[in-house]
Amino acid sequence: MKMKLKVGMISGSALILLAACGGTDTTTNDSATSTKESTANSMASSSTTESASSESSASKNFEGKSFSVTYEQAIADFQEAYPNAAISSIDFDKDFGKYTFEINGFDDTQEIEWEVNAEDGKETKNNTEKKDADFDDQELMVDDLMAIDELITKSEKEAPNAVLVSWNLEADDDTKTPLFTGEFEEGNNEVDVHLNAETGEFLSVEND
Known part of the structure; x- marks a missing residue:
């Protein structure tokens, strides 16, 4: 037991x-x-x-608008129309009440001015003229540039209380450095933020 x-x-x-x-x-x-x-x-x-x-x-x-044409698409359309041309500058701005991409370029014999409506995708400008003897525009190496959205974001940090109304990409005439310029409005003041478009490095701010 x-x-x-x-x-x-x-x-x-x-x-x-x-x-x-x-x-x-x-x-x-x-x-x-x-x-x-x-x-x-x-x-x-x-x-x-x-x-x-x-x-x-x-x-x-940009007044809160959305666009049917992207930066990348605008470049692709220009290069399709002018496959042998170099790009010297790209502007995103309001033209006659509509936001547009304006691309300036050149080839061996001519200067090119091309523009597309970013809101509806319609081509609004396509001009060419014989290149002048003193023409000295620099080629903008678009494949080497930082993504446009990243450049915009970096420029906004330098003008936190302002509104971005337009921007520009072009190569500096003297240094050949690719430049991004964000053009802002802050009340009655204009603020331009300059960045190295290849690295995103902040360069300067101008107030008008």
């Missing part, structure tokens, strides 16, 4: 230990699940905040 009692006591103790271990595993799993959910919620919140910030920034520039 005594032997049987001891065995029963040992079995009961083992069951208690197993139950305790099982409870610990459940707690650990619940804790891990809670941590994962918290992390996921935090990432989702961060993503939403960044998206809202990006949309807010985009909406204040």
Whole structure:
């Protein structure tokens, strides 16, 4: 009888230990699940905040308009029309009430001025003329430039309270450095932010 009692006591103790271990595993799993959910919620919140910030920034520039023609598409269309031409400058500006991409270029014999309406994709200018003897425009190496959205974002940081109304890309006549100029309005003031268009390096700010 005594032997049987001891065995029963040992079995009961083992069951208690197993139950305790099982409870610990459940707690650990619940804790891990809670941590994962918290992390996921935090990432989702961060993503939403960044998206809202990006949309807010985009909406204040260029009157909050969206465009059917991108910077990359404008360049591709120009190069298709003039496959042997070099690009010397690109302007994104408002022309006669409409935002346009104006691309200036040249080849061995002529100067080219081409423009497309960024809002509806219609070609609005396509002029060529014989190259002058004193022509000295520099080629803008568009394939080497930083993405236009990154340049815009970097320029906005230098004029945080202003609104971007236009921008320009061209190579400096003296240094051959590719330049990005963001043209901002802040109240009645005009602010021009100059960046190295290849590296994004800040160069200067001009206030008028």
